[in-house]
Amino acid sequence: MTPLPLTPAQTRLQALVGGGVLLLAAGLAFGAVSIPSAAGYAGAGPNFLPWVVSIALAVCGGFLIWEAQSGGFRAMEPPSDTAPAYWAGFVWVSAGLLANAALITTIGFILSCTLCFVLAVQGLRGAEGKAGIEPATWLKNAAIGLAISAPVYWAFTQFLAINLPGLTSTGWL
Known part of the structure; x- marks a missing residue:
């Protein structure tokens, strides 16, 4: 099936999407300027990844505008x-x-990210038409959320020495 030609209004809206991505890239770059650039492990400082992401977003935004x-x-x-x-x-x-942002310093990274995962999966399952209100489904989603967030927390705190909010001061929970 061949798509129909776009109207000028549709093309402008598509270009606005690209402009929004460029604005997001500019906001991220503005935030990256305030992060110290002192080189860390392998010569990359803490502002390296925000710059990489902002540059990638800028390229994608420019491509979206060109495409439109x-x-x-x-x-x-x-x-x-x-x-x-x-x-x-x-x-x-x-x-x-919002729960993740509100609770991360109270209940720690692992539990707040697990809660975020459980609630997000509930919304996405509902969008697919799957109810998923059974306790077994919630427990399975919580176990998967823990299985994702705990190794991420440990990798950041134990191996990369990046402080994330924990439930205890041990660095393992």
Whole structure:
């Protein structure tokens, strides 16, 4: 199926997406300026990764604008106006992110990230049409969240010597 040609309004909206990505890159670069650049392990300082991400976002934003101006996003299916937005999923994922931000210094990185994972998965499962309110599903998601967040915490605190909020002062929880 060949996509229909885009209207100028659709092309402008697509270029705005690229502009938003460029704005995000500029915001990240602005934040990276305030991070000290003293070289750490392997000559990379703490501001290295924010700069890499901001440059990658800038390249992607520029490419999105070029793509929109040269004919629009290609091979994109036309939107179907029949499917309404799934706001409950948005609420679940937002609640997970906000709970993580609010609780990370209280209950520690591992538990707050696990909670974020559980709530986000609940929202995404709902968007797929899977209810998932059974306790076994919640426990399975919590176990997966722990299995992801604990090694990440340990890698950062024990191996990279980066302080993350923990539940105890041992550095292992």
